[in-house]
Every structure is written in C-alpha cells, then in structure tokens.
Amino acid sequence: MIGIIGAMDVEIDELKKRIVLPVKTKIAGIDFVCGEIENVTVCAARCNPGKVNAALCAQIMIDRFSVESIINIGVGCSLSPSVAIKNVVIATEVCQYDIDTTGCGDPAGFISGMGVINIETDKELSDGLALAAIRSGEKIHRGKVATGDYFIASNEIKEKIAERFGAICGEMEGGAIGQVCYANGVPFAVLRSISDGGNEASAMDYPTFKSIAAKISTATVTDYLKTQKTQLEI
Secondary structure, eight states, rough: OEEEEEHHHHHHHHHHHTOEEEEEEETEEEEEEEEEEETEEEEEEEEESSSSHHHHHHHHHHHHOOEEEEEEOOEEEEEEETTTTEEEEEEEEEEEEEEEEETTTTOOTTTTTTTBEEEEHHHHHHHHHHHHHHTTTEEEEEEEEEOSOOOOOOOOHHHHHHHHHHHEEEESSHHHHHHHHHHHTOOEEEEEEEOOOSSTTTTHHHHHHHHHHHHHHHHHHHHHHHHHOOOTTO
C-alpha cells in the first residue's frame, strides 16, 4: 500500500475522489481514505499544514495502515531563480530549516537523535514521479526541499534559507514526513508544484496559483500510479 499525504483539501481531495471502493477511517482527527487508484492500493489523507500535523499523519499511516512507502504531494514556494511558478520539484533530499540548536554547537538544521541535517528521498520512487511529471509535459527540477513552520513570503528569508541549506523549494511538511519515514525505515518521496515565489508577492500569487499547482501534483501522482503493478501482479 502506498500512502499519499497532502496538507490541504485542495492538495488531496481530487486524489481522494479517484479512489475506488473507498474505506474511511478517522484517527486523531485525520480522515484516512483507503482503496485503489489505477489498481494500486493506496491510503490518502489530509494532514493539515505544519510539521507536527504532517509527522502525526505519517506515523499513523505507518503504524495503522502498514504503508510500504509514502508520497507527500502539494504546493510549495520557489527558493531558486530557475524554479518558476507551476514548475514541479521532486525532492532529492529534505531538511528542516527552522531547527536551530546552533547555540549548543550544532549546525543549523541538525536533527538531534538522528545526527543528520539532510534526509535523502527514495531514488526509485522519486525517479518514477519525475518521469510521470515529464510525461505530463511538466517542467521539473530535482533538488533539496526545505521545510519549516513558516509561510515564506520575504525575499530576505527566502535567500537566507536558500543560501544556508542549498534548497530550491520551501514548504511546511516534507521534512517532517521525511524524518518519520527515516526513523521507521519507510521509503518516501516529496513532490511539490510551485504556487509562488516565496517573496513579497506570495500573498497575491499563492491564492491565484495554488489550485493550478495542486492539480499538477495530483495529475503527476495519478500518472505515476498507472505505471505500478497491482498486488496481484506482484
């Protein structure tokens, strides 16, 4: 079973509608919908924005639904001049830019207990999503996605994150989901469609482009699922 997590209704509802014979379960305030898309067994959920919400959702998927992998989909902001609105970013690794124990001598973004800053995504899963996006005619980028509990809407903050972590996309869930998957040994991928530039214009761009960007990520995941074998075929 593949777990699919989106933070907002606009990011996950269209995918839920495509689930055949859906079975709904509510746990910790989160609605999990399990069934099949393109003959592939999936479990889809809206986690709500933010790292704690995302981590809670991912851990429940692993513990209660025994997902074999997790795909985190949704929208994000550009942290790079080469990444434009409506482009697709497939994460090669994730980090959490708002973890800061530098006062204790740690480097910025250091995850205590795990001893890492960056967590690599699963290459096979990420490559499959990238190919699906290319088949759909999307312009894609591969690189680091930076996560934090902050809606980035300032050139100053954007440039600081990009410079410090080398990230090309910013958002609020992928790094937390990555940490949970890393701790549990579960393969994961993060796909973001760019809704805004992470700058002073974001307050206007985000409402305008978030629905378009969300549709792009949904279409990409659906196309990816078409390429996967059913459990019976496996």
